[in-house]
Each structure stands twice: as C-alpha cells, then as structure tokens.
Amino acid sequence: xxxxxxxxxxxxxxxxxxxxxxxxxxxxxxxxxxxxxxxxxxxxxxxxxxxxxxxxxxxxxxxxxxxxxxxxxxxxxxxxxxxxxxxxxxxxxxxxxxxxxxxxxxxxxxxxxxxxxxxxxxxxxxxxxxxxxxxxxxxxxxxxxxxxxxxxxxxxxxxxxxxxxxxxxxxxxxxxxxxxxxxxxxxxxxxxxxxxxxxxxxxxxxxxxxxxxxxxxxxxxxxxxxxxxxxxxxxxxxxxxxxxxxxxxxxxxxxxxxxxxxxxxxxxxxxxxxxxxxxxxxxxxxxxxxxxxxxxxxxxxxxxxxxxxxxxxxxxxxxxxxxxxxxxxxxxxxxxxxxxxxxxxxxxxxxxxxxxxxxxxxxxxxxxxxxxxxxxxxxxxxxxxxxxxxxxxxxxxxxxxx
Amino acid sequence: xxxxxxxxxxxxxxxxxxxxxxxxxxxxxxxxxxxxxxxxxxxxxxxxxxxxxxxxxxxxxxxxxxxxxxxxxxxxxxxxxxxxxxxxxxxxxxxxxxxxxxxxxxxxxxxxxxxxxxxxxxxxxxxxxxxxxxxxxxxxxxxxxxxxxxxxxxxxxxxxxxxxxxxxxxxxxxxxxxxxxxxxxxxxxxxxxxxxxxxxxxxxxxxxxxxxxxxxxxxxxxxxxxxxxxxxxxxxxxxxxxxxxxxxxxxxxxxxxxxxxxxxxxxxxxx
Numbered sequence: 001x002x003x004x005x006x007x008x009x010x011x012x013x014x015x016x017x018x019x020x021x022x023x024x025x026x027x028x029x030x031x032x033x034x035x036x037x038x039x040x041x042x043x044x045x046x047x048x049x050x051x052x053x054x055x056x057x058x059x060x061x062x063x064x065x066x067x068x069x070x071x072x073x074x075x076x077x078x079x080x081x082x083x084x085x086x087x088x089x090x091x092x093x094x095x096x097x098x099x100x101x102x103x104x105x106x107x108x109x110x111x112x113x114x115x116x117x118x119x120x121x122x123x124x125x126x127x128x129x130x131x132x133x134x135x136x137x138x139x140x141x142x143x144x145x146x147x148x149x150x151x152x153x154x155x156x157x158x159x160x161x162x163x164x165x166x167x168x169x170x171x172x173x174x175x176x177x178x179x180x181x182x183x184x185x186x187x188x189x190x191x192x193x194x195x196x197x198x199x200x201x202x203x204x205x206x207x208x209x210x211x212x213x214x215x216x217x218x219x220x221x222x223x224x225x226x227x228x229x230x231x232x233x234x235x236x237x238x239x240x241x242x243x244x245x246x247x248x249x250x251x252x253x254x255x256x257x258x259x260x261x262x263x264x265x266x267x268x269x270x271x272x273x274x275x276x277x278x279x280x281x282x283x284x285x286x287x288x289x290x291x292x293x294x295x296x297x298x299x300x301x302x303x304x305x306x307x308x309x310x311x312x313x314x315x316x317x318x319x320x321x322x323x324x325x326x327x328x329x330x331x332x333x334x335x336x337x338x339x340x341x342x343x344x345x346x347x348x349x350x351x352x353x354x355x356x357x358x359x360x361x362x363x364x365x366x367x368x369x370x371x372x373x374x375x376x377x378x379x380x381x382x383x384x385x386x387x388x389x390x391x392x393x394x395x396x397x398x399x400x401x402x
Numbered sequence: 403x404x405x406x407x408x409x410x411x412x413x414x415x416x417x418x419x420x421x422x423x424x425x426x427x428x429x430x431x432x433x434x435x436x437x438x439x440x441x442x443x444x445x446x447x448x449x450x451x452x453x454x455x456x457x458x459x460x461x462x463x464x465x466x467x468x469x470x471x472x473x474x475x476x477x478x479x480x481x482x483x484x485x486x487x488x489x490x491x492x493x494x495x496x497x498x499x500x501x502x503x504x505x506x507x508x509x510x511x512x513x514x515x516x517x518x519x520x521x522x523x524x525x526x527x528x529x530x531x532x533x534x535x536x537x538x539x540x541x542x543x544x545x546x547x548x549x550x551x552x553x554x555x556x557x558x559x560x561x562x563x564x565x566x567x568x569x570x571x572x573x574x575x576x577x578x579x580x581x582x583x584x585x586x587x588x589x590x591x592x593x594x595x596x597x598x599x600x601x602x603x604x605x606x607x608x609x610x611x612x613x614x615x616x617x618x619x620x621x622x623x624x625x626x627x628x629x630x631x632x633x634x635x636x637x638x639x640x641x642x643x644x645x646x647x648x649x650x651x652x653x654x655x656x657x658x659x660x661x662x663x664x665x666x667x668x669x670x671x672x673x
Contacts, residue, residue, distance in 0.1 A: 004544050015532045312528045315489060316542045316589070317517020319510050395489050399524065 005322065009330040013337075016302075023298040024338030026291025027378065031342025031371045032349060033284035038367045039350040041277025043359035045270045050360075051191070052266035059129060059262045060236060062222035062243065077256040078247065079218040082206065085123070087246060088222065092238050094230030099126035100206055101221040104213045108158065108202060110173040115161040119152075119175060119202045121209025122223075129225040132203075137169045137184030140205050148207030153184035155199035173202075178212050180204070191358060232261055288371075291338070292378035299331050299386035310390050311398025324391035331383020332376055339375030343368050434501065435462035436596065436629055437486060442495035444481050444652075455481040457652040458495070465596070468623045468630045470640035473649035480601070482649065483633050487520060487599045488512040500596075517545055521590030521628075525602035527582040529574040535561060535585045536570040542593045560588040564618060580611035587618060591628075598622065600632040604639055616642045 013020045065077040082100060089098045102121035107114055124139045126132070137153070144151050152173065159168045168182040189198040210217055226235055236259050243257055303310070313323060346368075354361035444456040456478045463469055473479040484490040485497060488504055489512075497504040499515065507515065516522075529538045539557040548556070561570055564584040574582050583603060590598055600619065604612035620642055623630045632643065640646050641660070648655040 004547060008544065011533070011537070308526075308528060309530055312522075312524075312530070313541070313545075314513065315487070315516065315522050316545065317513050317520075318545050319513050321510075322545060396484050399528065 002325075005325045005329050006333070008326050009333050012326075012330055013334060019298065019302075020334060020337075023295055024291075024334050024341065026294035027288065027335050027338030027375050028291075028342045028345060030284065030288030030291040031339050031375050032345040033287050034281055034371050035343060035346035035364075035367055036349045036353065037280040037284045038277060039346065039362065039364055040353055040357065040359065041273060041280060042362050042364060043350075043354050044357070045273040045277065046362060047359040048269045048273055049266055052262050052269065058226040058228070058230075058232065060224040060226065060232075060239065061260045061262070062224065062239065063258045063260065064220070065256065065258060079220060080222055080257075081217065082219060084219070084222060084243070084246060088224060088239065088242065091242055092224075092235065094227050094235050096225045096227045097125040097128040098225075099123050099129045099223045100219040101126065101223055102206060102209050102214055102219055103221075104209065106175050106202070106213065108162065108173045108175050110162040110168075110171060111164075113162050115158060117158055117200050117202055119204055119209055119213060121204050121206040121213070123206055126203065126223065129223040132189075133187035135185045135187040136167070137182070139184060145205040145207065148205055148211050150178055150180040150208060150212075151183045151204065152180045153186060153203040154182055155186045155201040155203075156188040157197050157199040158202055159185055175202070175204075176213060180208075232263065236261065288374065288378065291375075292335070292382040295331055295335055295338075295379060296382035296386060299327065299383055300389070303327065303386045303390045306390075307393065307398045307401040310393050311395050311401065314393065314395035315399060320391045323393075324387045327387030327390045328380065328383050331387065332379035335379025335383070336372070336376040339372040342375065343372055346371075436465040436500055437461070437463040438496075438498045439482075439485075440496040440498075442482075442485065442492045442497060444478070444485065444490070445493045455652055456485075456492070459652075459654055461647065461654060461657075463629065463631065465629055466623070466627045468620070468642070468644040469632070470643035470646045471631065471633045471649065472635060472637070472640055472646060473655070474635075477649040477655075478652040479633050479649045481652075483599060483601055483631065486597075486631060487522065488516050517542065517593070519596045521593060521595035521598045523583070523586050523590050523598065523600040523603045525605040527574070527579075527586045527606070529582055529585055529589075531575070532573055534571045534573055535566065535577070535588075538574070538585055539588045539592050542589060546593065556592050557588075560592040561585070563591065564588045578611075579607050580614060583607065583611070583615055584618070587615070587622075591622065595628065597629045597631060600630065602633055602635070604634070604636070609638075612636075612639060 062080070064079050080100065085098050085100050088095070099122050104119050104121075105116070106119045107116050108119075109115075120126070123145055127134065127139060134153070135156075139153070140149075140151065143149070152175075154162075154168060154173075162168065162173060163171065168185060171182050172179045173182060174180070186199065186201070186203070191197055206219070224235075224239065226232060239259055240255065243259075244255065247256060249256065310323060318326075347363075351361050439459050439461040442456055442459045442461075443454065446453045446455055459478075459482060461482075471479045471483060481490075485492055488499065488507075491497075491505050491507075491512075495505070499519070502515070504512065504515070529535075530541070536554070536557050539560050540553045543553045543556060558567075558570060561567060564587050566581060566584050566588065569577065569581065569585075574585070577585065583606075587598075587603075598619070603619070604615050607615065616639055619630055619632070622628050623644075630643075632639070634640050643660065645657070645659045647657045
C-alpha cells in the first residue's frame with residue numbers, strides 16, 4: 001500500500017514537472033543556503049585558527065596602553081625600550097625568544113618600480129618568534145644589527161612587486177632617503193586571519209629603522225615566544241610583574257601595557273566566526289522555512305486544482321487515509337527532492353566560494369544530513385494541512401467541482 | 403475473460419469488510435434484489451433553507467437488471483444515484499446493498515464497498531489528465547493493492563473489452579470523446595463490479611458515439627451480468643434499458659419494464 005502510494009506520488013510529480021520544480025525551488029535554496037553558510041563558516045573558523053597558529057603557536061605580544069581593545073595604544077602610555085628585550089630574555093624563564101618590533105609605513109623603490117609596504121625593525125629573534133622561515137639568503141649579522149646597517153630581508157609579495165620573477169638577493173632597494181641591500185627572502189605565509197597579506201613586509205635591523213625611518217629610540221611591540229610546555233599563565237604573570245617594575249608603576253596604578261597571547265586571540269577570533277556562522281545559518285534556516293510555506297501554498301493550489309480528480313479517486317474507492325497519505329507523501333517526496341538538490345547545489349557553491357575566499361572547504365556530514373532531514377520534515381509539516389483538506393473532501397461535491 | 407471468472411472474482415476477491423460475504427451469499431442465494439430502498443428521504447440544508455430532495459422512495463433492483471433513471475432536473479434522480487452509489491447516506495429510511503445496511507456504514511466502509519462492488523461512469527469522463535489510458539484504468543486496482551503485473555494485464559484486458567486495444571499509451575487529450583468514455587468504462591469494469599453506475603454517460607457525446615456507448619453497456623449487461631444503473635434525460639438512451647424509472651419531485655412517478663431487446667426507435671413519448 002505504501003509502495004503504491006509512493007508510486008502514485010511520483011507519478012503525480014512527474015506529471016507536473018515544471019510545477020514540481022517551482023515548488024521545490026524554495027527548499028532547494030533554503031537547504032543550499034544553510035549548508036553553504038555553515039560550511040563556509042566552518043572553513044573560515046579553521047582558516048583563522050590556522051593563521052593564528054602560523055603566527056607562532058605560543059606567542060605573547062606586549063603592547064603599550066590599557067586594555068581598551070586589541071593593540072590600541074592609549075594616548076600617553078609610554079612605548080618600550082630596547083633594554084626591555086634584554087631584561088625579559090635574562091629574567092624570565094620558560095621563554096624561547098624575545099624580539100622588539102617597530103613598524104612604519106614606507107614606499108620602497110627598485111628597478112624603477114614603487115611599492116607601498118611596511119617596514120619592520122627588529123632582531124634575528126623575530127624570525128623565531130613569528131615563525132618566519134628564510135627561503136633564500138641569510139638573516140642579519142651581529143654587527144649589522146648593532147651598527148644599524150642598511151640591509152633588509154623582504155617578503156614574497158615585495159619581491160614579486162619589485163623584482164617580478166628575478167632573484168632579489170644582492171639587489172638594492174631604496175627606502176626613504178637610503179639604499180638598502182636585500183640579503184634574504186622570507187618563505188611565503190599567505191593571508192592572515194584578518195585578510196592582511198603577511199608576505200607584504202620588509203624586515204630590517206631595529207637600529208636601522210630607528211635611526212633612518214622613525215627617528216627615535218622607541219619600540220612599539222615586544223614579541224615573546226614560549227618554550228614548548230611552559231605555562232602560559234605563569235609566564236604572562238611574571239612578564240607583567242617585570243614590566244610593571246620596569247615602568248615604575250605604583251601598586252594602585254593600572255597596567256599601562258597589555259599582554260596578548262595568540263592562543264587567547266585564536267579563541268576569541270574563532271569564537272567570533274563561530275557566532276557569525278550560527279547567525280548566517282539561522283538566517284538561512286528562515287529561508288528554508290519560507291520554502292516550506294511555498295510547498296504548502298502550491299500543495300493547496302494543487303488540491304483545489306485536482307478537486308475533481310480527488311472526487312474520482314474517492315468515488316472509485318480510495319479511503320480517506322489513502323488520499324491523505326498520497327498528498328502527504330507527494331509533499332514529503334517533493335521536499336526531500338528539494339533537499340537533495342539543495343545538498344548538491346550547496347556542495348558546488350561551497351567548493352567554489354571556499355576557493356574564491358581562500359578558505360579551506362570542509363565537508364560537514366552532520367549539517368548535510370540534518371538539512372536534508374529537516375527539509376523532509378518540512379514536507380510532513382507543511383504537507384499535512386493540504387493533504388487533510390484533500391482527504392476530507394466530499395466525493396459528490398468534488399465530482400461536481402469545475 | 404469469461405463472465406463466470408468475473409463474477410467469481412467479484413465474490414471471492416479480498417473481502418472489503420468483515421461479515422459482508424455471508425450477507426452476499428444469503429442475498430444471492432435467495433434471489434433477493436441486489437439493491438433495496440425503503441422509505442428513503444434525503445434533506446439538504448437545515449431550518450428555513452432545508453430542501454427535501456427525496457420524499458420517501460421505495461425501489462428494488464434485481465441483479466443483472468439494466469435500469470434507466472429519468473426525470474426532470476430537481477426531481478431527485480441525481481440524489482438517488484449518489485445514494486445508490488454509496489457516495490452519500492439517506493437522511494432517513496433504509497438502503498440495503500446485497501442485504502447490507504449501507505445507511506449504517508462509515509465513510510471508509512462505504513469506500514471499501516464502492517471499491518469492491520461498484521463501478522462509476524461520469525458524464526464528463528473524469529479521466530486523469532496527462533495520464534495514459536492504461537494508467538487511468540489501473541487506478542482502481544492500485545487502491546485494491548494489486549500487483550503490478552496483475553494490474554497491467556487486467557487493464558489491458560479491460561481496454562480490449564471496450565474496443566481500445568492498442569490505445570493503452572494514449573493520454574485523454576489524444577483520444578476522442580467516445581474513446582475517453584470507453585476508457586472510463588474500462589476503468590469502471592477493471593474491478594469486475596457487480597453494479598455499474600452511469601451518470602449521463604452519453605451527455606457529452608454525439609448520437610453516433612452515444613449509440614456505441616449504449617451498445618457497449620448493453621453488451622456488458624447481457625454478457626457479464628453486470629447490473630447497470632444509468633441516469634439519463636434522453637428517452638433514446640433510456641430505450642436501451644430493460645426498465646425505466648421516472649422520478650418527479652423526489653418520488654418515483656412511474657416504473658415500467660420494457661420487454662423487447664434494445665432498439666433505437668423506441669417510439670415512447672417523452673415525459
């Protein structure tokens with residue numbers, strides 16, 4: 001009986017292909033939207049996590065200013081000094097490397113080409129704290145660091161923009177008023193979590209930048225990478241104590257600096273993307289619901305349109321529940337069909353969009369299955385009312401219907 | 403398929419409701435009428451707007467008879483057909499079909515009774531559009547839960563018996579009116595019903611096609627022993643029947659039997 005009813009429903013769907021397609025369009029879009037949103041959201045979360053770990057798996061960033069927002073220095077809060085780096089390196093245990101960082105926006109010129117980028121003044125320890133690999137050439141020599149020699153290590157993007165396909169090693173680039181020799185090339189890291197191109201960077205010894213670019217002795221940020229297995233919270237605490245002491249803060253004064261840790265940052269950011277994913281998924285789920293109402297709408301029209309047919313079915317001996325089941329199954333089959341097409345569409349859309357957005361495509365079986373079952377469930381819920389209306393028709397009235 | 407096979411399968415085929423078989427056996431054995439109406443009334447609406455469509459009808463119809471039901475519009479002939487077809491129940495009175503009290507049956511029980519014993523032919527054919535003749539004829543069998551191969555075979559035979567062999571895969575739109583009505587008759591026949599109810603079966607057809615359809619109904623009545631009840635307002639068509647019942651104002655006005663074989667020039671005056 002159930003098989004026969006299924007057969008009847010399929011026959012009915014086939015009989016009205018165009019209308020069937022329009023009926024399921026809402027469900028198709030709804031299911032596709034939910035799955036695509038959630039899949040892309042998961043991909044974005046994964047991308048954020050990946051890129052933060054590429055920043056240095058266990059990195060502490062010491063920034064000046066009170067905790068107002070990540071990296072926003074409060075007016076008046078003093079920057080750091082080069083001596084802070086040595087103090088941290090010698091007085092705090094469990095750390096792997098400490099590097100100062102000064103950043104400035106500059107235009108670099110070479111081969112008659114301009115490129116606007118940022119220059120980072122730091123030490124060799126920076127390559128360690130920030131997980132940079134040298135793809136070619138070398139790091140700084142000790143005497144270059146001390147003397148503030150005009151040498152630099154450039155990122156992949158800067159190399160491409162200035163030298164095209166050629167090797168930059170031994171070439172000179174002009175930064176502001178001085179010429180600077182390219183001694184090394186960084187291995188590419190790609191885009192950061194916030195969409196910034198991490199390879200768009202020129203690294204120079206700290207003294208070089210201080211003297212020739214910023215013109216002062218200050219350090220913007222201190223980067224501290226931890227040894228594997230050391231306790232982040234304990235290091236953070238002793239780092240805070242040391243900096244308070246060095247910055248001569250009284251007990252009743254708030255910190256005028258801020259210690260961020262990448263793990264925490266990763267959690268915060270991926271938490272944000274997860275919330276976004278849920279929100280987008282919820283919006284898409286509403287569209288799925290609207291798709292369900294579309295099915296109810298069309299099914300009601302279909303019942304009215306097929307009143308005579310229902311009358312014939314009842315007259316030749318269809319039971320009330322057989323007519324109910326036929327229309328219900330028709331709605332469920334339609335909705336499930338829509339779900340299936342939606343899953344297929346979502347897979348294509350997710351793969352394409354993930355590629356465009358440069359985030360990984362993560363197939364999520366749960367959301368696919370849940371969306372599909374939900375669409376079938378929508379068929380049951382929204383198909384029931386029209387089906388009941390069809391089943392309860394009076395055969396005599398139905399046969400008379402024009 | 404022979405008449406004996408048909409009538410046996412009608413009796414032996416999956417019993418639609420418990421207890422019906424015993425009543426059948428008794429009714430058939432004693433030669434009592436297959437249909438018996440006693441004091442049947444039907445009132446539509448309530449209070450001021452109430453309309454009494456049937457005002458006490460007594461009617462017996464024997465198995466194997468061919469009855470034409472006639473009467474002006476509003477005379478109650480359609481109402482009585484709906485009651486006889488078990489599509490509706492009387493307001494009061496008694497309707498026994500094969501000894502079974504139809505007025506006491508539920509909606510679903512009446513559906514099972516229709517599915518088992520009755521075949522319907524409508525004025526407007528009422529075939530499913532965009533559906534082949536074969537599939538249209540198979541429809542009642544689907545509700546009986548018959549197997550696919552059995553359905554196909556029965557539908558082909560039914561179509562052949564109305565002279566439409568080779569037309570199985572045509573949709574109603576591709577068939578003439580006469581052919582559509584043949585498909586509808588095949589659909590009514592395919593379950594080997596005891597009674598065939600035809601509501602103005604020739605109302606939408608020209609004279610030539612009408613005669614063909616009437617000849618077909620006569621043949622079915624004569625060769626397979628199917629009881630035929632037909633509503634018509636054309637005396638030409640009523641002339642094919644063995645018995646003519648006239649309704650006027652919700653009552654049986656006249657009821658006579660025509661003794662000779664069907665003929666076209668009946669010569670009976672219009673009522």
